[in-house]
Amino acid sequence: MVKSKRGRPFGDHEARRVQIAAAACRVMVRMGIAKAGLADIAREMGCTTGVLSHYFSDKEQLLLFAKNYVFDQAFERAARVAADVSGFERLRVMLGESVRIDSDMVERCRLLTIFNGRAVGDPRLMQIQARRNERFWRLIEAELTELQRTGVLAAQMDVSLEARGITAMMDGLADQIVMKPRAWKPGEAEALLTIYLDGVLARHGVRGDGMH
Amino acid sequence: MVKSKRGRPFGDHEARRVQIAAAACRVMVRMGIAKAGLADIAREMGCTTGVLSHYFSDKEQLLLFAKNYVFDQAFERAARVAADVSGFERLRVMLGESVRIDSDMVERCRLLTIFNGRAVGDPRLMQIQARRNERFWRLIEAELTELQRTGVLAAQMDVSLEARGITAMMDGLADQIVMKPRAWKPGEAEALLTIYLDGVLARHGVRGDGMH
């Protein structure tokens, strides 16, 4: 293990914060944000609430950290999975990864739902949340722009609007899955996503490239 | 007006409940569900919390009523606006109405976001919410089925999947609008919806009808 100058474990502090964040997420998904007290999170961790205040000044700070942690992970996952793919396929892979339903994915979506609900009525949280949303949307925009540059998609396509459409579709699928994951047979969510992306390609794809 | 034995108009009781629900919604959207106490709702009404107890046994009952009230209104609006339209256009009108951005619409969507967030971790609420969701989805399914019956859409179309896709798109647009309503120019949301519906028609529309 990496040690700090004085022989104390280094990075443990941050690692512990992540542990706590993860515990907080589990508890929130299980009990709901309203019922999830610090005591519950501590119990989930097998420690007392004092530990939590040791690592986070505030409950709000804890939740904020947890949220960012979850979001960052999601981004990393998308980036990782699309790393060695290119062309339109890259978009498909990237987004498809995010709608593959399993228990982790459902938990992730439920956290998103929780945080969105919490942000309403709190301008500061709302802005933070909006930024996260924009980050995702910009990511897609960048992909679309790249596809324009490489001649896969037409130059006259409204990149911004299409990106928002894709983002909406992704979020909407997540909403549906959160509600009733069991109503979705394996592959259905991916199918809808594919349909949507095919629509984008149909409208803006340049002949001779992806279609033919 | 119908009167009760003592001369008090019938329906007053229910009307008051609606008033309270509306006040609760305004407060929740403004302060967030976590911060919205009964006292705040009472203050919004210009009365004390005692009044709330008269009309609702519980805070949970109040919120449940408020939620149902909001949802029912949304359904009514959709039904009303699509009343004298038929064919594929009916679907367009019905759904378009729901994504026309104004302050009411944003408030409505934010309430939905609040209630969704609240439902996570509370199986009973989640089920209630899922039912509302299913109700909307069934509505669209019914419309699609009718369009199949009237030969507008192909019989082999997977009605259930398409309905879920449309629902997802609608919810996703709402999510985006909630986050940053000002990022949407008038008509953009409708445009994305139209694009999506056009996609449905393109895939499943029967020649000779809407397509030419």
Next chain:
Amino acid sequence: MVKSKRGRPFGDHEARRVQIAAAACRVMVRMGIAKAGLADIAREMGCTTGVLSHYFSDKEQLLLFAKNYVFDQAFERAARVAADVSGFERLRVMLGESVRIDSDMVERCRLLTIFNGRAVGDPRLMQIQARRNERFWRLIEAELTELQRTGVLAAQMDVSLEARGITAMMDGLADQIVMKPRAWKPGEAEALLTIYLDGVLARHGVRGDGMH
């Protein structure tokens, strides 16, 4: 009892606040400000802590109110007792009243000591406290000025300085009494005050009036 328009007792609210303030004072003098919790105050009142939050938004507000209440009472007492006295005697009576040692007086002084200690390090409190102090000092200044006007004291006397001296003597006596009330035989505190006031008269008294 005075009633409000709707038949509810009027003024009860403020009366209750005073009750609570008095209880808080008793508890603080008995246990010290650090140990005096809201629960202790509530117990002293024979009610629960909820009542306290009903009448005071904050512990700080409660303590502030209590302090003001105590101070105002002290002022009223001084004014009352000096109401029908005039000349230099008026000053003597006014101040003598404040250093007559009994259990109430000791409690009052101890509260002052508590509040002074609490004010250190809290600029806001300090200012409030300073204002109270200044109020007392201005009162004495006014008396001295009046005695100048009526020819009892010389015009060239430094009113401000003398007033501060008297205030200091009063506060200092209170300090001593707080520490060890039993060390003071009846009349000793008054004697020291008299000596001090005599000194003032000796230095600034105009022949023919009080001295002769």
Next chain:
Amino acid sequence: MVKSKRGRPFGDHEARRVQIAAAACRVMVRMGIAKAGLADIAREMGCTTGVLSHYFSDKEQLLLFAKNYVFDQAFERAARVAADVSGFERLRVMLGESVRIDSDMVERCRLLTIFNGRAVGDPRLMQIQARRNERFWRLIEAELTELQRTGVLAAQMDVSLEARGITAMMDGLADQIVMKPRAWKPGEAEALLTIYLDGVLARHGVRGDGMH
């Protein structure tokens, strides 16, 4: 310098305790006793709370030590300054030193105010505090008695009462200065003290000595 067995200088331990006490005093004057936590004191020292535990078993012990340290210093200062003065002048010098307003003096007085406030409601602390007070009073008594012996002051003077009067004046001036140090022009506090002492001399001074 004297060394312990292991080569560590004796007195280091005590010196560190004094350092800590001084830090504690600074923090208390700055933040108030209620807000001054061990962590704040440690931070002021540039170390962690663990260090404090090494030198003091208890927070209370730390504060007690700090208080005694402050008081002892005040006594030392008075003794030092009056070392080579005699007669009535000795009293003047001794006390005058204590009311010369500068930032150190204000801090000292504020600490006294803090400790006095803290003592109320805590019989043990109160007794300790009373003892400190008595020590000061006895000191003045001793001076007065000496002045009687040397024929400066009349034998029939009530030494105890006069000593308490002087003590009261000193404490009262301190109280005033604590509240609003800026309200005092240089020399005003000394002037009031001088006036008071002159009064003592006027009442009890033996002709032919200090008066001439």
Next chain:
DNA sequence: TATGAATGAGTCTTCATTCAT
């Protein structure tokens, strides 16, 4: 029907203290 006083449980937060390294 409405008021608002009172309750009391629940939660967050702070903090002195302990202890392994």
Next chain:
DNA sequence: CATGAATGAAGACTCATTCAT
């Protein structure tokens, strides 16, 4: 000697709920 992680108790505060008027 010093660190900082962990404890756990204590206190303030919030708030839904009840109830007498």
